[in-house]
Amino acid sequence: MAxxxxxxxxNASVIRNIxxxxxxxxxxxxxxxxxxxxxxxxxxxQSLIYHAMHHARLKISVVSHSLPHLxxxxxxxxxxxxxxxxxxxxxxxxxxxxxxxxxxxxSYVEFFGLEDHDRAKGPGRDVLFCNEANLLSKALFDQxxxxxxxxxxxxxxxxxxDVWCYHLADGPDxxxxxxxxxxxxxxxxxxxxxxxxxxxADPMMWKVFGxxxxxxxxxxxxxx
Numbered sequence: 001m002a003x004x005x006x007x008x009x010x011n012a013s014v015i016r017n018i019x020x021x022x023x024x025x026x027x028x029x030x031x032x033x034x035x036x037x038x039x040x041x042x043x044x045x046q047s048l049i050y051h052a053m054h055h056a057r058l059k060i061s062v063v064s065h066s067l068p069h070l071x072x073x074x075x076x077x078x079x080x081x082x083x084x085x086x087x088x089x090x091x092x093x094x095x096x097x098x099x100x101x102x103x104x105x106x107s108y109v110e111f112f113g114l115e116d117h118d119r120a121k122g123p124g125r126d127v128l129f130c131n132e133a134n135l136l137s138k139a140l141f142d143q144x145x146x147x148x149x150x151x152x153x154x155x156x157x158x159x160x161x162d163v164w165c166y167h168l169a170d171g172p173d174x175x176x177x178x179x180x181x182x183x184x185x186x187x188x189x190x191x192x193x194x195x196x197x198x199x200x201a202d203p204m205m206w207k208v209f210g211x212x213x214x215x216x217x218x219x220x221x222x223x224x
Contacts, residue, residue, distance in 0.1 A: 010046055013039075013179065017047035020175060021127065021151055022055070031169035032155035034179035035212035036195055037187050040155045043179075044129060045077045048109060048153075049087070051127070058107035059125040063144065065135040067098070067113030074131045075111050120144050129153040138164040158214040166214065180212045 020030050032040045045062075052058055062078070064070045078100070082088035092101045098111040112119055114136065120143035128144055130136060133154035141164065145152055156165055169176040181187055181195050198206035208215035 010050075011039075011043065011183070011185070013177065013183065014043045014046045014050075016177070017044060017153075018050050021047060021051045024150075027173050027175045028150075028152060029168055029171065029174035030151060030153045030177065031165065031174050032153070032177045032179065033158045033169065033212060033214070034155075034177075034183075035181055036157060036209040037181045037184055037191055038179035038212060039184040039186075040179055041074050041131060042077045042081070044153055044155060045074060046081055048127070048129060049078070049081055049085075052102050052107040052109055053087075053105055055107060056105050058105070058127060059123075060107065060109045060127040060129070061125040061144075061148075062109060062111045062129045062131060063119075063136075064113060064131040066115055067111070069135075070111050070113060070131065074129070078109065078111075114140055121147075123147070124149060126150045127153070130155075132156055133165045134160055134163045157208060158212065159208045161215070178212055180210065 017030065020026050032044065034040045048060055048062070052060055062070065062074055064074065075098070079088065082100075089103070092103060094100070099108050101108040110125075114120055117140060120140045124147040126149050128148040128151070130141060130144065130153070133141065134156045154165055154168065156163075158166070160166075168174055181192060195210050198210050204215055207213050
């Protein structure tokens with residue numbers, strides 16, 4: 001049974017995402033790069049929910065390198081948002097296939113991990129979100145990309161020295177959206193202090209996870 005709906009409050013980044021998703025003449029690739037706790041994934045999920053609610057019969061896929069990773073992150077955010085907005089309806093939640101349907105529009109959001117690489121070669125979709133896209137190989141991404149009719153969203157912490165996602169974000173058919181922990185108005189002060197502590201303790205960690213700037217590989221970050 002659906003909950004009583006509440007007034008929705010979103011930030012400017014979410015509004016921008018919604019506009020980009022709804023613009024058929026805009027860039028195909030919406031690429032989010034940012035630091036730790038910047039709210040990238042949460043904001044993207046808010047955008048996808050709104051987009052699914054207001055456009056008829058869309059097929060939206062949210063993918064990552066593994067289903068457990070999605071369950072701990074993007075999926076948890078998705079259902080937390082629905083609950084918080086009063087939009088969650090358990091009858092529309094297929095927990096076996098990890099699909100949530102919006103009955104008003106007929107659109108749905110599906111979640112799947114790519115432990116089985118053949119999943120990337122499955123049925124197509126209208127919108128694709130690759131969560132922490134740098135954990136996917138370029139070959140897997142290409143299979144998903146060619147089966148996506150409209151928009152492709154990626155997000156990541158830019159910790160790699162060089163990765164295919166950077167070339168995608170810097171391409172002519174892409175828009176790059178940058179964020180840091182300062183964009184997350186709900187982040188507790190205690191977590192802000194942890195992140196800001198890297199400014200002096202570990203400049204490379206600060207560059208990547210504090211400032212959200214492209215850096216070295218994870219191995220380089222944790223090697224002193």
